[in-house]
Amino acid sequence: MKNIEELTAVFLVGGKGTRLGLGDLPKPLVDIQGIPLLERMILNFQNQGIKNFIMLCGFGASKIEAHLSQKQFDNINIKIIIEPKPLGTAGSFSLIKDIVSDKFIVVYGDLIFDLDLNKFVSYSLNKNCTAVLYAHPNDHPFDSDLIKINLDNKIVDFISKPHVNPSCGNLSNAAFYLFDKAIFKYIPEKIEGILDWGKDIFPKMVAKKEKMYVYRGTEYIKDIGTKERILKANIDFKKGKILSKNYKYKQKAIFFDRDGVINEEIDGVYEISKFKLRGEAAEILKRVNLSNFLAICVTNQPGIAKGFMKIEDLIQIHNKMEWLLANANGSFFDDIYFCPHHPEKGFPGEIKKYKIDCECRKPKPGMLIEAAKKHNIDLSSSYLIGDNLRDIEAGEAVNVKSFLLCEESLDKEHQINKISEALDQILK
Numbered sequence: 001m002k003n004i005e006e007l008t009a010v011f012l013v014g015g016k017g018t019r020l021g022l023g024d025l026p027k028p029l030v031d032i033q034g035i036p037l038l039e040r041m042i043l044n045f046q047n048q049g050i051k052n053f054i055m056l057c058g059f060g061a062s063k064i065e066a067h068l069s070q071k072q073f074d075n076i077n078i079k080i081i082i083e084p085k086p087l088g089t090a091g092s093f094s095l096i097k098d099i100v101s102d103k104f105i106v107v108y109g110d111l112i113f114d115l116d117l118n119k120f121v122s123y124s125l126n127k128n129c130t131a132v133l134y135a136h137p138n139d140h141p142f143d144s145d146l147i148k149i150n151l152d153n154k155i156v157d158f159i160s161k162p163h164v165n166p167s168c169g170n171l172s173n174a175a176f177y178l179f180d181k182a183i184f185k186y187i188p189e190k191i192e193g194i195l196d197w198g199k200d201i202f203p204k205m206v207a208k209k210e211k212m213y214v215y216r217g218t219e220y221i222k223d224i225g226t227k228e229r230i231l232k233a234n235i236d237f238k239k240g241k242i243l244s245k246n247y248k249y250k251q252k253a254i255f256f257d258r259d260g261v262i263n264e265e266i267d268g269v270y271e272i273s274k275f276k277l278r279g280e281a282a283e284i285l286k287r288v289n290l291s292n293f294l295a296i297c298v299t300n301q302p303g304i305a306k307g308f309m310k311i312e313d314l315i316q317i318h319n320k321m322e323w324l325l326a327n328a329n330g331s332f333f334d335d336i337y338f339c340p341h342h343p344e345k346g347f348p349g350e351i352k353k354y355k356i357d358c359e360c361r362k363p364k365p366g367m368l369i370e371a372a373k374k375h376n377i378d379l380s381s382s383y384l385i386g387d388n389l390r391d392i393e394a395g396e397a398v399n400v401k402s403f404l405l406c407e408e409s410l411d412k413e414h415q416i417n418k419i420s421e422a423l424d425q426i427l428k
């Protein structure tokens with residue numbers, strides 16, 4: 001299967017709206033700027049080429065049916081399937097095994113989103129796996145299902161909420177999937193009780209070493225689980241923020257060097273206990289998160305090539321960084337890039353495969369170029385903040401306006417004394 005038009009889209013529309021003050025209206029029918037959420041979702045998918053829809057209904061099925069029957073959607077086919085009793089987000093799939101396409105998209109009915117479906121689908125089909133989960137860092141990882149991945153984005157652990165000190169970063173499940181039909185082997189024909197994807201099925205799939213991947217994206221996907229979130233979604237919609245984050249449109253970013261900018265500079269952070277955030281880091285990132293810029297970390301970590309630490313150690317350090325930021329004020333990096341290489345040989349214990357003259361070690365701009373490709377970033381309207389001339393050189397090489405955080409007068413043109421000075425200029 002290569003064509004988006006062949007994919008079925010399954011919407012889970014069984015959520016109750018009682019907690020949201022919607023009375024007996026199901027959540028997916030909540031009004032977003034004059035149009036019910038569910039209708040927005042269908043139109044969005046239809047515009048991107050989806051033709052076949054399945055609505056998995058539970059609570060409020062008759063209201064959903066009644067609503068959809070009044071609407072005229074051209075050239076699409078909507079099947080409504082009603083659970084005889086609550087089966088859970090995964091359990092209800094036992095009802096549709098024979099009517100979905102070989103690969104199919106799954107979306108929760110309480111999500112407000114706008115994303116480049118083609119980009120997500122082509123990434124997912126290329127992975128040739130059982131499941132791809134859209135995932136992103138967020139400002140409330142404490143009460144989100146979290147995902148641990150390896151360097152290839154393969155899922156190695158799925159940590160359902162509630163959790164205490166999970167050994168992973170801030171990468172949460174956005175409840176937006178692409179599945180292969182192979183996933184039905186985890187759904188029994190007859191469901192006893194309730195089966196949920198996050199609680200029951202994904203952890204089991206990870207334990208069976210099923211091929212599951214993450215698509216790490218920065219587009220707008222949020223649930224409308226509380227009254228406040230509905231209000232926020234309406235505001236974001238009005239401001240155009242939901243649409244503008246779609247990868248179809250150019251994004252802009254602020255790139256941050258890590259050591260000496262985000263964390264205290266010591267002579268190489270090789271142990272997790274040595275990692276300490278700089279005083280202004282969380283506050284700075286929060287400002288970026290609230291702006292229209294992505295926050296992206298780009299860091300040289302030659303300690304890996306030199307044998308001072310392993311990749312796994314670095315990942316643990318980055319997990320700690322993400323949790324320190326989340327704990328401080330809910331701030332986050334949209335993505336993190338590191339270069340493990342180092343060109344000069346001659347260190348005892350060095351790792352040969354990383355001892356290369358690569359394209360990613362700053363002052364080369366490889367990490368910025370890679371991030372730009374993945375997140376469709378317009379580098380010429382992006383910025384970089386570093387504390388070394390190498391950073392500035394990397395930025396300028398690809399037309400990224402760069403700031404040098406330093407005390408002495410190294411480079412008057414780019415120099416700043418505090419990161420907030422740079423942000424004041426960028427965000428003014």
Ligand SMILES: [Zn+2]
Nearest residue numbers: 339358360361
């Ligand atoms: Zn490199």
